[in-house]
Amino acid sequence: MDAINIGLIGLGTVGTGVVKILRKNRDLLLKKLNVPLILKKVAYKNLSRPRTVDLSGIEITNAEEIINDPEINIVIELIGGYEPAKTYILTAIKKRKHVVTANKALLALYGEEIFKTAMEYGVDVAFEASVGGGIPLINGIKEGLVGNNILCMFGILNGTANYILTKMTKEGVAFKEALKEAQEKGFAEADPTFDIEGIDTAHKLTILLSLVYGIPINFEQIYIEGIGNIDPLDIQFAQEFGYRIKLLAVSRQTAKGIESRVHPTMIPIEHLLANVNGAYNALLVRGDAVGNILFYGLGAGMMPAGSAVVSDVVSLSRNLIKGITQRVPLLSYLPEKREKKPILSIDExxxxxxxxxxxxxxxxxxxxxxxxxxxxxxxxxxxxxxxxxxxxxxxxxxxxxxxxxxxxxxxxxxxxxxxxxxxxxxxxxxxxxxxxx
Amino acid sequence: MDAINIGLIGLGTVGTGVVKILRKNRDLLLKKLNVPLILKKVAYKNLSRPRTVDLSGIEITNAEEIINDPEINIVIELIGGYEPAKTYILTAIKKRKHVVTANKALLALYGEEIFKTAMEYGVDVAFEASVGGGIPLINGIKEGLVGNNILCMFGILNGTANYILTKMTKEGVAFKEALKEAQEKGFAEADPTFDIEGIDTAHKLTILLSLVYGIPINFEQIYIEGIGNIDPLDIQFAQEFGYRIKLLAVSRQTAKGIESRVHPTMIPIEHLLANVNGAYNALLVRGDAVGNILFYGLGAGMMPAGSAVVSDVVSLSRNLIKGITQRVPLLSYLPEKREKKPILSIDExxxxxxxxxxxxxxxxxxxxxxxxxxxxxxxxxxxxxxxxxxxxxxxxxxxxxxxxxxxxxxxxxxxxxxxxxxxxxxxxxxxxxxxxx
The missing domain is CATH 3.30.70.260 (ACT domain)
Known part of the structure; x- marks a missing residue:
C-alpha cells in the first residue's frame, strides 16, 4: 500500500481542524505510520465562504464524488445532522469504504442501522470524536477497560452546558446571561437547544451505554433534563451544603436495571468532577477490576475534535495496511452477543x-x-x-x-x-x- | 484459531489479579472476543505459599516450561526485577511468543534490547500496566494522541509516594511516620527505595519519553529527586502560598532540549493534579492539537494493574486472530524513525x-x-x-x-x-x- 486516500465531507470547525492537523503534523505522522495519509478530496457547502485552512493540492468536490471514488479508502463525515449525513455514510459503507464520523446525534438515533450495515459489508466505522471530543475515551473503554464489568459512569459531556454552569457558579449570573456570553464567545451555537436541554449529552450517553453494556443503541431510553431551569439561588445553596451543580450523564448497573439519565446533579465540591470547569469534559468510569478511571480534556473544538478524528484515521489506516478490518468489534461487543437489558425507569x-x-x-x-x-x-x-x-x-x-x-x-x-x-x-x-x- | 493459550510467569499481586479477572470476567470477555483466553500454565516461586486465587485447571510449572511450550501464544511476565525476567522475555520473544509485561524497571533499563529483539522476531510486546497501573494511558498516547506533537507532560506516577505526601499534607505528620503507616497498610513495600526516591517514577517517565518523542529508552537522562527530605513545614508553607507538593514527573519540549525530570514540585492547589490523592495516579499530557488531556486512576494494585495486563492480552489476541503482528509500532514511532534528541540538563x-x-x-x-x-x-x-x-x-x-x-x-x-x-x-x-x- 503506497498511500491511504482520504475523502473529507464537511469543512466546518472539526473538518478544518482535521485538515490543519494532517498538514501541520504530516512529518510526525510519517514517523508513526509508514504510509502517507493523503487528503485527496474535500466536499463542502458554501464554496464561496472563505476558509481558514490551506486546501492546496486537495480536490474540492461534492460528497457523491468522494463516495464514488474507487481510490478513496476512508471517508470522514463531518457535516453533522441526520440527513444527508446518514445517506452518505450508508452509501460509503456499501462502497466498502471505511468511515470516520464525529456525528453523535446520527449515531444515537441511527447507529443500529449504520453499524449493522458496516458489519454486513465488513468495513470499520470509527467515532472517537463523537463523545468527549479530543479525549480518547471511546477506545479507552473498548480496549483499555475491555476486561472490566463497568459498574457505573458519570460524565460531563457537553462543553457548552458546562461553560454556562461554570459561569453561573463563579460569577453568580443567571442562566440567560451566561448563555448569551457563551454564544458571544463561540462556546454556544445560535440554536443551543441540544446543548442546554441535555439532548447532546444524552446522544453521547446513548453511545457509551451500548459500548459498555452491549445493549442496542436506543436514544429513547435515556431520561433527560436540561439546565435551563437552574437558578443561581440553587447554585449558591448547593455550595453552602458542599455541592456543585453539573449537567451529568449517569449510568449505573442496579439489580432492577441500568440507570441511564442526564440531568443537573449536585456533586461534592471536592470531587474531581466538580472541578471540571468551562468547556472541559470528563468521564468517570468505574470498572469492577480497574476501579475509578477518569478521562479529562476538551470535549469539542476545532483542534481537539480534529485530533480524535485523526486518531481514528490512523487506526483505520493501520488496519488497511495490515489488510484487516473489524479487529475490534465496532460497538465493543460481538454483534451476536449484543442484547437488550432492562433499563430502570426514572421513577424507580x-x-x-x-x-x-x-x-x-x-x-x-x-x-x-x-x-x-x-x-x-x-x-x-x-x-x-x-x-x-x-x-x-x-x-x-x-x-x-x-x-x-x-x-x-x-x-x-x-x-x-x-x-x-x-x-x-x-x-x-x-x-x-x-x-x- | 480455537483458543489463545496464555502462560503466566509470576503470581504475586498483579499475577493474582490477572488470574482473578480472567476467571471472574470470562463470560464478559467471550462477548467481546470470539476466541477463549485459556490460562494454560502458571509459573511461580514459593509453591508452598498459600495462594488467594483458584488455580484449578491451570498447570503449575516453571518459566522454562512456559517459554518452551509450542502451544502458548502469549507469555505474561509479572515477576518484576531485571533477572531472570529479562532472560525469560528475550527467550520468549525468540520463541516467537508475544509478551505482556508490567515491568517498568526492566523496560526502562533494557527496553532497547527487548524491543529491538521483538522487532527482529516480529512479535508484539505490550506494557500498558508498566505506567499508571490500570489507567489506559500508554495506548491513549500511542493511539489516541497519535496525531499530536506532545508539548509537555506532568505525571503523578507513583502511588506510594503520593500516598505518603497526601498523608503528610492532610495530617501534618512527618515523612517517616507517613512511610511507616503506608508500609503497615500495604501501600509501601518493606524496601520502599524505588518509590520514595523517585526511581520508579523515573522508570515510568523513561518509557513515556520514548513513546512521546521517539527517542531511545534511556533511564540515565532523567534527573531524579525523591521525597525523603520533604518537611511538613514546607508542605504547610506551600499551602499558605496556594500550592501543594507532589512528586511529579515532568517533561517539556524547549528550544534547547527536552526537560526530563522527577522531583517534588509545588503545584497550584486548585489544579486537578493537586487533587490527585492517596494511591491514585494521573498524567496530564498537552498535545499541540488536543490541548490538555488528563488520565486518572489507580496506579497500582492487584486488580487495577491486572485490568491493564488483561487489556494487553486481549489486544494481542485480536492480532493473533487476524494473523497480524506489530499493527502499531511497539514504541509508537517506526523503529527507523526513532532518534536521539537533546535532553536539557537540570542546571539549564x-x-x-x-x-x-x-x-x-x-x-x-x-x-x-x-x-x-x-x-x-x-x-x-x-x-x-x-x-x-x-x-x-x-x-x-x-x-x-x-x-x-x-x-x-x-x-x-x-x-x-x-x-x-x-x-x-x-x-x-x-x-x-x-x-x-
Whole structure:
C-alpha cells in the first residue's frame, strides 16, 4: 500500500481542524505510520465562504464524488445532522469504504442501522470524536477497560452546558446571561437547544451505554433534563451544603436495571468532577477490576475534535495496511452477543435530593412540608431556612436521605398545593456515589 | 484459531489479579472476543505459599516450561526485577511468543534490547500496566494522541509516594511516620527505595519519553529527586502560598532540549493534579492539537494493574486472530524513525522556586539573602517571615520569579555560608505551566 486516500465531507470547525492537523503534523505522522495519509478530496457547502485552512493540492468536490471514488479508502463525515449525513455514510459503507464520523446525534438515533450495515459489508466505522471530543475515551473503554464489568459512569459531556454552569457558579449570573456570553464567545451555537436541554449529552450517553453494556443503541431510553431551569439561588445553596451543580450523564448497573439519565446533579465540591470547569469534559468510569478511571480534556473544538478524528484515521489506516478490518468489534461487543437489558425507569430511581420551597414565612410551614415528606417515606437529612425574603417569601432548603423518585414527585406535587407554598418546588438529584478515595 | 493459550510467569499481586479477572470476567470477555483466553500454565516461586486465587485447571510449572511450550501464544511476565525476567522475555520473544509485561524497571533499563529483539522476531510486546497501573494511558498516547506533537507532560506516577505526601499534607505528620503507616497498610513495600526516591517514577517517565518523542529508552537522562527530605513545614508553607507538593514527573519540549525530570514540585492547589490523592495516579499530557488531556486512576494494585495486563492480552489476541503482528509500532514511532534528541540538563532548567532559609532572627538577614539572590539574577516574588521560632531560628520563606537552576544552586550555596544562616537552604521547584483553563 503506497498511500491511504482520504475523502473529507464537511469543512466546518472539526473538518478544518482535521485538515490543519494532517498538514501541520504530516512529518510526525510519517514517523508513526509508514504510509502517507493523503487528503485527496474535500466536499463542502458554501464554496464561496472563505476558509481558514490551506486546501492546496486537495480536490474540492461534492460528497457523491468522494463516495464514488474507487481510490478513496476512508471517508470522514463531518457535516453533522441526520440527513444527508446518514445517506452518505450508508452509501460509503456499501462502497466498502471505511468511515470516520464525529456525528453523535446520527449515531444515537441511527447507529443500529449504520453499524449493522458496516458489519454486513465488513468495513470499520470509527467515532472517537463523537463523545468527549479530543479525549480518547471511546477506545479507552473498548480496549483499555475491555476486561472490566463497568459498574457505573458519570460524565460531563457537553462543553457548552458546562461553560454556562461554570459561569453561573463563579460569577453568580443567571442562566440567560451566561448563555448569551457563551454564544458571544463561540462556546454556544445560535440554536443551543441540544446543548442546554441535555439532548447532546444524552446522544453521547446513548453511545457509551451500548459500548459498555452491549445493549442496542436506543436514544429513547435515556431520561433527560436540561439546565435551563437552574437558578443561581440553587447554585449558591448547593455550595453552602458542599455541592456543585453539573449537567451529568449517569449510568449505573442496579439489580432492577441500568440507570441511564442526564440531568443537573449536585456533586461534592471536592470531587474531581466538580472541578471540571468551562468547556472541559470528563468521564468517570468505574470498572469492577480497574476501579475509578477518569478521562479529562476538551470535549469539542476545532483542534481537539480534529485530533480524535485523526486518531481514528490512523487506526483505520493501520488496519488497511495490515489488510484487516473489524479487529475490534465496532460497538465493543460481538454483534451476536449484543442484547437488550432492562433499563430502570426514572421513577424507580433511588437517590438523595435537594429541595427548595418558596413559602410564606409563617409558623408551621416546615412542619406541614416535612409531614407530607414523611408520609411518602422521605426523610430529611438537613434543613436550611434563611432569613432572606424573596418576593415576600423565604426559601426553605433541604437535603433528603435516599428516597424514591416516584415518591419525591408525588410528595412535591402535594406540597405545591399547600396554600402557603407560593411556587413550584425545586428539586435536584444528588450524586453521592462518586467517592474516589 | 480455537483458543489463545496464555502462560503466566509470576503470581504475586498483579499475577493474582490477572488470574482473578480472567476467571471472574470470562463470560464478559467471550462477548467481546470470539476466541477463549485459556490460562494454560502458571509459573511461580514459593509453591508452598498459600495462594488467594483458584488455580484449578491451570498447570503449575516453571518459566522454562512456559517459554518452551509450542502451544502458548502469549507469555505474561509479572515477576518484576531485571533477572531472570529479562532472560525469560528475550527467550520468549525468540520463541516467537508475544509478551505482556508490567515491568517498568526492566523496560526502562533494557527496553532497547527487548524491543529491538521483538522487532527482529516480529512479535508484539505490550506494557500498558508498566505506567499508571490500570489507567489506559500508554495506548491513549500511542493511539489516541497519535496525531499530536506532545508539548509537555506532568505525571503523578507513583502511588506510594503520593500516598505518603497526601498523608503528610492532610495530617501534618512527618515523612517517616507517613512511610511507616503506608508500609503497615500495604501501600509501601518493606524496601520502599524505588518509590520514595523517585526511581520508579523515573522508570515510568523513561518509557513515556520514548513513546512521546521517539527517542531511545534511556533511564540515565532523567534527573531524579525523591521525597525523603520533604518537611511538613514546607508542605504547610506551600499551602499558605496556594500550592501543594507532589512528586511529579515532568517533561517539556524547549528550544534547547527536552526537560526530563522527577522531583517534588509545588503545584497550584486548585489544579486537578493537586487533587490527585492517596494511591491514585494521573498524567496530564498537552498535545499541540488536543490541548490538555488528563488520565486518572489507580496506579497500582492487584486488580487495577491486572485490568491493564488483561487489556494487553486481549489486544494481542485480536492480532493473533487476524494473523497480524506489530499493527502499531511497539514504541509508537517506526523503529527507523526513532532518534536521539537533546535532553536539557537540570542546571539549564528555568522555573520558579520556593526557598526556605533557617536564620537567626537579626536585622539585615533578609537584606543579605536577597542581595546574594540578586547577584545571581534571581528576583523575589514574595517573602513570608513568620514569627514562629524553631530552635532559636526563624524560617524565611520566599517564592522567586523565573530563575535558572544553576544560578539558584550557586546562590543557595553562597547563602548557606552566611554566618546567621543555620541550616542548608531548602528549595522546591514550582510548576506554573499547568493551567488547564
Amino acid at each position: 430511581l433511588i437517590c438523595k435530593y435537594y429541595f427548595r420551597f418558596s413559602a410564606v414565612d409563617k409558623p408551621g410551614v416546615l412542619s406541614k412540608i416535612s409531614g407530607i415528606l414523611g408520609n411518602y417515606d422521605i426523610s430529611i437529612e438537613s434543613v436550611m431556612q434563611k432569613g432572606r425574603k424573596i418576593n415576600g417569601q423565604v426559601p426553605i432548603v433541604m437535603l433528603t436521605h435516599e428516597a424514591k423518585e416516584a415518591n419525591v414527585k408525588a410528595a412535591l406535587n402535594e406540597i405545591e398545593k399547600i396554600e402557603v407554598v407560593k411556587a413550584k418546588p425545586v428539586f435536584i438529584r444528588i450524586e453521592n456515589d462518586l467517592r474516589i478515595e | 532548567l528555568i522555573c520558579k522556586y520556593y526557598f526556605r532559609f533557617s536564620a537567626v532572627d537579626k536585622p539585615g538577614v533578609l537584606s543579605k539573602i536577597s542581595g546574594i539572590l540578586g547577584n545571581y539574577d534571581i528576583s523575589i516574588e514574595s517573602v513570608m517571615q513568620k514569627g514562629r521560632k524553631i530552635n532559636g531560628q526563624v524560617p524565611i520563606v520566599m517564592l522567586t520569579h523565573e530563575a535558572k537552576e544553576a544560578n539558584v544552586k550557586a546562590a543557595l550555596n553562597e547563602i548557606e555560608k552566611i554566618e546567621v544562616v543555620k541550616a542548608k537552604p531548602v528549595f522546591i521547584r514550582i510548576e506554573n505551566d499547568l493551567r488547564i483553563e
